[in-house]
Amino acid sequence: MTTLAEIVAFLDRELKISEIPDYSGAMNGLQLENGGEVSRIVAAVDASLPVVEKAIAANAQLLLVHHGMFWQGTQAVTGAFYRKLKLAMDAGLAIYSAHLPLDVHPVWGNNACLIRALGITETKPFLDWKGLPLGLQGKVDLAREDLLKLVEHAVGAPVHHCPGGPERVRSVGVVTGGAGSEVAQAAAAGVDTFVTGEGPHWSYPLAEELGLNVVFGGHYATETFGVKALAGALAERFGLDWEFADHPTGL
Amino acid sequence: MTTLAEIVAFLDRELKISEIPDYSGAMNGLQLENGGEVSRIVAAVDASLPVVEKAIAANAQLLLVHHGMFWQGTQAVTGAFYRKLKLAMDAGLAIYSAHLPLDVHPVWGNNACLIRALGITETKPFLDWKGLPLGLQGKVDLAREDLLKLVEHAVGAPVHHCPGGPERVRSVGVVTGGAGSEVAQAAAAGVDTFVTGEGPHWSYPLAEELGLNVVFGGHYATETFGVKALAGALAERFGLDWEFADHPTGL
Amino acid sequence: MTTLAEIVAFLDRELKISEIPDYSGAMNGLQLENGGEVSRIVAAVDASLPVVEKAIAANAQLLLVHHGMFWQGTQAVTGAFYRKLKLAMDAGLAIYSAHLPLDVHPVWGNNACLIRALGITETKPFLDWKGLPLGLQGKVDLAREDLLKLVEHAVGAPVHHCPGGPERVRSVGVVTGGAGSEVAQAAAAGVDTFVTGEGPHWSYPLAEELGLNVVFGGHYATETFGVKALAGALAERFGLDWEFADHPTGL
Amino acid sequence: MTTLAEIVAFLDRELKISEIPDYSGAMNGLQLENGGEVSRIVAAVDASLPVVEKAIAANAQLLLVHHGMFWQGTQAVTGAFYRKLKLAMDAGLAIYSAHLPLDVHPVWGNNACLIRALGITETKPFLDWKGLPLGLQGKVDLAREDLLKLVEHAVGAPVHHCPGGPERVRSVGVVTGGAGSEVAQAAAAGVDTFVTGEGPHWSYPLAEELGLNVVFGGHYATETFGVKALAGALAERFGLDWEFADHPTGL
Amino acid sequence: MTTLAEIVAFLDRELKISEIPDYSGAMNGLQLENGGEVSRIVAAVDASLPVVEKAIAANAQLLLVHHGMFWQGTQAVTGAFYRKLKLAMDAGLAIYSAHLPLDVHPVWGNNACLIRALGITETKPFLDWKGLPLGLQGKVDLAREDLLKLVEHAVGAPVHHCPGGPERVRSVGVVTGGAGSEVAQAAAAGVDTFVTGEGPHWSYPLAEELGLNVVFGGHYATETFGVKALAGALAERFGLDWEFADHPTGL
Amino acid sequence: MTTLAEIVAFLDRELKISEIPDYSGAMNGLQLENGGEVSRIVAAVDASLPVVEKAIAANAQLLLVHHGMFWQGTQAVTGAFYRKLKLAMDAGLAIYSAHLPLDVHPVWGNNACLIRALGITETKPFLDWKGLPLGLQGKVDLAREDLLKLVEHAVGAPVHHCPGGPERVRSVGVVTGGAGSEVAQAAAAGVDTFVTGEGPHWSYPLAEELGLNVVFGGHYATETFGVKALAGALAERFGLDWEFADHPTGL
Known part of the structure; x- marks a missing residue:
């Protein structure tokens, strides 16, 4: 058991909550306090x-999420x-949210976890948003269908794709979540295959005309990695229990 | 005792909550529910x-306010x-807020109550904001020092004033709260004396150069009328107790 | 065979191209002229x-689309x-595009066609955008799973859905295409089930918390109706051939 | 006697008129020329x-002010x-105005003069506005009521205050004029007591909830220091007379 | 001799100064008062x-202009x-300015005067700006070179033109001053020849591609009509002298 | 004969197309490809x-312009x-456009060519727009009428001017094209004579009141230099023919 204040201080520092820009509704950091202690975390x-x-049923005192409670203003x-x-409040459950700070974390981030799951170890920043690179890119040499299998294995379900680019994949860009609107920026960055969660019709x-492969792995499915990794790291550091609420x- | 839902429906309708425009932070209407009954109101x-x-100490189930909890976004x-x-939440206290809808209500409004307390019975709308007249104006024939005494009696304390206009007051405009920034618009509307709550230095x-008397009655002091009148009306209609938390x- | 000018004049008038508002990239109307005659249309x-x-391979002189060539500015x-x-240009193929004017057309519109396919005949306007109702709503009395089957039959494929609302469906709102972001507005309009093409994660x-069923029928799949209906109407009126290029x- | 041009050149340089940002209505610098000489200054x-x-009655050729003539556009x-x-113009009176450049001047500034009058000698910049620190902060160890007496002695009148913070004051932030709207930013900067001129209701x-003491010394009263100090400095440098027009x- | 106040009241009313929209720098109405009487006007x-x-040399007490003193903010x-x-001020010269209200006045307006000088008597409003028609259009049947001669005679100097439209002119649109940027709007209004003062390169x-004749009569030259007509009308009504300062x- | 791709790569690099800011309609770079080779250029x-x-009549495969096809959006x-x-397209004519990148090029730029034609060899950047100096300035010692003759000789036609400044010219600023609206910024930069293409009335x-000479050399006439210089440089480098289409x- 540890105090909420200690966990929040650790998360704020490690995730650079006060430095990394985000959409106004994200409100990264502690969103609801509980006035006390934490022994069990739900991600x-x-x-x-x-x-x-589900978190209350699991007797958690801290719910760690990627999408918080304030997107609607x-x-x-x-x-x-x-x-x-x-x-x-009645159950003493605090809620901590980390959106872009968790997407881009070099170790626990959604992007870092997903690109590692594709077997890519040498990566560099990819797809700028207000000076923040939202994703990671890396080199491979794979048949497109083999890459698709790797993504499906990572997210645990069949994925949808647009075969607008080459059948032999050599340069992959990854942005978890809903980055499909950025296909033009992805193509301009020089990747031949763009892995993201979801995109508009x-x-x-547009990807077809740009000659780009796009793999839509699911917004939800590509964003389960970060909260799990973060909860695991907290559990280890502070000697706590944790579980994932699926x-x-x-989508 | 009555249900919160009945009171909210009555207030929303009488105050025209969904029709009257307001600043984005006002969030007029029910701001916090209590899931139950109301027998005692604090204004x-x-x-x-x-x-x-104070409202909890008074055993209220409904707090009725002019300035709610969401001005900071x-x-x-x-x-x-x-x-x-x-x-x-633990005490089962609901909170209902009415800002401009309460300022401008023809009977219970802050403006209507204050201008009645000055002995002015024939009034017309005054000082437009997005098509909504924020105050009331009326004719008098008084020495300026007599008008000052009337305002002081109404708000229950000495007031501050700028003697930029005539010593004989013939046309008074009233906007409760913080409307001092509107002295130019008030002068353009043809009043010689502007009664409001507070204004910037x-x-x-500016009032001096415009030839306008301004009476600063206090932002707080000029806005106690409406919530009292409204709580009294609710108490009478629904058979409830009420009190004012000062x-x-x-300022 | 008829002239392109006659067809364009007919479409501009029937679809109210100059009256109906749209996103700036839609550029409704003739997007590419061909300087001549039309005997065959591809939708x-x-x-x-x-x-x-595909349109050129089909020997068409007019391509009729829902999404034109200028969305990227x-x-x-x-x-x-x-x-x-x-x-x-080399093939003499003209291109005519109709976006919102085709979504909302009372007979040939995507919404009108889809809601008819659900067996709903009494409808009223639904979901305002800049004064234009983007969709249609109507009453039913159906098990949710039966409604799902009707949508799947209409679009010709399995659909995805969020079961946030009642199992018995009584009020359906339909907006073809990508209107999932409008779930809050749909719920506020009083429907219990919202049928649209696609939505973000x-x-x-949000629909779950709002107590709303949402049926995601596919952006593409829900927007094939209008261009087909329009091409058929043109073919009949002007004595032309037509076909659909799938x-x-x-998505 | 000296030329207006010499005085203006001195003031523009010392006050960094062309470098320091300000509100658009401030129009720092010479606002009205007189085409001649200066022997007497009114502040x-x-x-x-x-x-x-008053300045003309005092036979001045230069009026030195904090708030100029162009705030209304x-x-x-x-x-x-x-x-x-x-x-x-008829009296040959020039007008020179310095707003934020005078608030923040390290020697003659309103903030510097007021914080010195509170006995605080080690100060650092405080409360950012577009990269410009609008005030000064420093350490003390005083009972709150003793600090209030120091402010009242400095401004020469009773002051109003909000006792939202500790009774023992250890960290004071000073921003002369109308900075009360910045209580949240002041609290975030770590002071326990915020001295300013005026604030809205x-x-x-908000200060109560933030746990902050606020001392409202008067917008006018806290801004008399700078113009006096500046006029005195000019008088000494150029061998001129000066007086203060109260x-x-x-407010 | 008459009072400035009488003249200003007459002009404000006749020119609809408070109703007609304009650019923010125009500041229509009295721009400088003189505190007295008027016997001589310069336009x-x-x-x-x-x-x-020149106006002072002419012993005027009122200068009547189309472009006032505040365009630079x-x-x-x-x-x-x-x-x-x-x-x-020393000469007691007041300045009154009327921009769009004078362009569009039905009798004294720059447009009305110029289109009359072209022999066109039946006109209708032309070229909308914020709901205000900025010009006038009418029918003719003239060789283009004959229309050019009429404009040159009216403005008293050779004019520049773009021969992008027909050699036989049938529909003329007139907007005095600098409306050349509106050639697309003029063409859309259906005129074949657009007479204005000046336009950018x-x-x-653009006019060439749109198939439009444009006659550039000079910004200054096309705007001398209105102030002369207005000064003449004032002189007659109030029994004053007037002259034009060229x-x-x-340009 | 060379490929279009080689020419485009050379121009993009030399003109810094991707680095230099411009108005959104400029769309610098290749505006229309031809899918092939280039042996003849028209500027x-x-x-x-x-x-x-004219370019097609001259058998060109590349048209090099200062103002492209997309200013209207x-x-x-x-x-x-x-x-x-x-x-x-039918003639295989590609179109390449360079606006501000060509105005400001140190050797082939419109400004550099025109200021050289005035005999000024030592120049420095002049007139900032979003961090880009739009023109060049330099020292001379000439009678104003001699400078006028130099400009007229350079542009090959009589020019219009405003004699608001000194008769002896010592500091000249040059911005080709339509920079007349920048007279205040030009005066603030310290030149006594501003040479540009065109300006509004x-x-x-304004120049008269600022004490500035302005020479209006014609928007078109001052912008013929750059495309000629650039076409000549391309012809020499790649062994091609070129001509100017006047x-x-x-204007």
Whole structure:
């Protein structure tokens, strides 16, 4: 058992919460305090009501998520948001959220974990957003269908793809989550195959015209890595239990 | 005793919550639910932590305020905001906020109450903001020092003023709260004396040059009328108790 | 055989091209002229290079699409865009695009066609965008799984869904294409089940919390109806041949 | 006697008029020329019509102010503005204004003068605005009521305060003028007591929740230091007379 | 002799100064008062220093202009602006400016005067700007070279033109001043010949491609009509003298 | 004969196409490819339809221009734009455009060529736009009328000027094209004479008040230098023919 304050200080520092830019709704860091101690952590992708219920059922005092509670902006404490806060407060469950700081972490990050799972060890930053590289790229020499199998094995499910590029893959760019809108920027960065979570319909014909392979591994599926890695690291450092609360969206 | 839902439906309708525009941080309407019944109401100007503590000490289930909890935009549920929500939720205290809808209500509004207290009964809308008249104006025939005494009697304390206009007051405009920045618009509307709550330093020399008297009655002091009138009306309609929680700022 | 000018005049008038608002990249109307006659039309969802090649192979003089060539803004006539224009110009292929004007057309529109395919005949406008209702809503009384089967039959493939709402469906809202980001607006409009093409990952947990069923029928799949209906209507009116060039994206 | 041009060149250089950022209405530097010589200076806070009349009555050729004539933006030369310019031009009175450049000057600045008057000699920059630190902070070890007495002695009048912080003051931040809206930024900078001129009503409950003492010394009163110090320095350097034209607003 | 106040009230009303929109720098209405009477008016296009000197030399008490003194936004009263105000104030010269309200006046307007000089009597509004039609259009049946001669006769000098449209002119649009940037809007309005004052270089090749004749009559030259007509009307109504102060720019 | 790709690579590198900022419509670089070889170049100021016809008549495979085809933003490929692209594609004519990169090139730039033609050899950067100096300035000692003659000789036609500055010219600033709106910035940079292509009417009285000579050499006329110099350099390097297609606008 350790204090919430110690864990928050560790996470804020390791994830560079105050330095890394993000979308205004992300609100990285502690989103709900519990006023006390932590002995068990639950990791999850989204801080939605069903996930909070699972975390409480698991007797956790800290829920560690990638997508926090504030993406919709200021909201009244009524309805589902009231129930979520009331349940969490009554159960003494704190919530900590890390979005881009977790995507880009060199060891526990979603990108780092996924690209390692593809067997790529030499990587460099990829796809700039406000000065922050959102992903990683690296060299391979693989048939496209073999790369697809590696991604499917990593995310644990069949994936969708656009075969707009070469059948022999030599340069892969990875951005977990919903980066499909960035196919033009990905192509301009020189990769021949772009692995991301999801993309809008128009990203497909655009990738075809740009001569780019795109692998859509699932927004949810490509973002389960980071929270698991982070919870594991916390558990080891502070001598805590942890588990993953799976609540997939299929998107 | 009545349900929170009935009270909220009544207030939303009477105050035209969904129709009247406001600043983005106002978030008019129910800001925190309690999941239950209401038998006692506390009215106050600000939904600050000391006020919430007073409302709980008074055994209220509903706190009715003019300034709600969300002016600072999206905020993590930590520190003072955590303590405030935790206290209120544990005590079953709901919070309902009405800002401009309460300023401009024809009967219970801050403006209507204050201008009545000055003995002015024939009024017309005054000082447009996005199509909404923020105040009321009316005719009088008074020495300026007599008007000052009327305002001081209404707000219950000495007031500050800028004697930039005539010593004989004939046309008064009233906007409760912090409308001092609107002295130019007030002068353009043809009043010779502008009664408001507070204003920045520069509103004083500008009023002097515009030839306008300005009476600064206090932001807090000029906005205690509405929540009291509204709580009284609710108490009468629904057969409830109510009291006012005074927590002045001196501003 | 008829002139391109006659067809364009008919389409501009029937689809209210100059009245209906749209995103800046849509550029509704004639996007590429051919300087001549039309005897054969090809309908398609996207004006991408493979689709243009199919239209030329089909000996068409007019390609009718839902998504035109200008979504990326001003672009140099080089690379894929050069090849596309060069092929089309050399083959005398004109391109006409209709985006929101085709989504919302009362007879040939994507929404009208899809909601008819669900057996709903009494409909009203739904989901405002800049004063334009983007979709249609109507009453049913169906088990959720039966509605899912109707959508799957209409789009010709299995669909994905979020079961956040009731198992008995009574009020359905339909917006073809990529309207998943509008789940909050859809819920506020009072439907219990929202049928659209695609949505971002976060639309799923949000719909769960809002208590809304969402059916994701595919962006491409839900937008094949309009261009087919329109091409059929043109063929009948002007005595022309037509066919559909299928180039699905799976998104 | 010296030329206006010499004085302006000295002031522009010493106050870094062309380097220090400011609000668009400040228009730092010479605001009205007189085409001649200067033998007598009047210092004042505001360049309002009564102040200009006092400066002319004092036979001054230069009025040195903190708040100039252009805060309202472009304005026709009619009414009070016409009378002010006409009087000043006929009397050969030039007007020089220095806003933020005077607030932040290390020797003659409003902040430097006020914090010295509180007995604090080791200071560091405080409260960033566009890269410019608007104030100064320093360490003390005083009862809160003793600090209040020091401020009251410095500004020559009773002051208003919000006792939201500790009774023992150890870290003071000073920003003269109207910086009350910055209580959150002040608290984040780590001071326990914030001395400023004025603040809006909402700064009081926010300071309470943030655990911050705020001392409101008066916008006018905290900004009389700089123009006096500057006029004295000019008088000494160029062998001129000077006096202060007091025209308080009570705000 | 009459009072300035009477003239200003007449002009504000007749020109609809408070109703007609304009660019922010125009500042229509009285720009400088003189505190007295008017017996002689000078009309001019620009309120520049040489023009003010000419008006004073002509013993005028009112300068009536199309382009006032505030196009550059807020400016210190130094240098040329100081000299201009000082000269005008010392001489008791008021300045009244009317920009778009004078361009579009149905009788005294620059457009109305110029299109009458081309012999066109039936006109309708032309070229919308924020809901205000900036010009007038009408039907003719003239060789292009004959229209050119009419414009040259009206403005009293040779004009420049772009022969992008038909040699036989049937539909003319007139917008005095600098409206050359609006050639696309003019062509869309259906005129074959656009008469304006000046245009940027790119308006010429664009007009060529749009198939539009453009006649550039000079910004200054096409805007001398309105101030003359207005001064004449004032002189007649109030029994005053007037003259035109010519200060052409050749642009 | 050489390939288009080689020429484009050379131009992109020498003109720093990807580094130098520009207006969004400029779209510097290759605007239309031809898929092949180049043996003959035509240089021109504008890529208008008559110019494209001249280039094709001259059997060119590359048209090199200062003002490209995309200033009006996204446009349908219909009307004049269709005819222009169709003609160019059928004739195998590529189009390359360089706007600010060509204005500011140290050797082939419009500014460098024009200031050399005035006999000024020591120059420094002048007139900042987003960090890019748009022009060049240098010292001379000439009567104003002698400078006028030099400009007229350089552009090959009489020029218009505003004699607002000294008769003896000592400091000249040159910005080719339409920079007349920058007279205030030019005066602030310390030149006494500003040579540019064109300016709006109001630049003339403003220059008078600022005490600045302005020479308006013609937008078209001052921008013929760069494309000629560039085409000559290409011809020499790659062993090609070239000619200039003159199509003046008189503006």
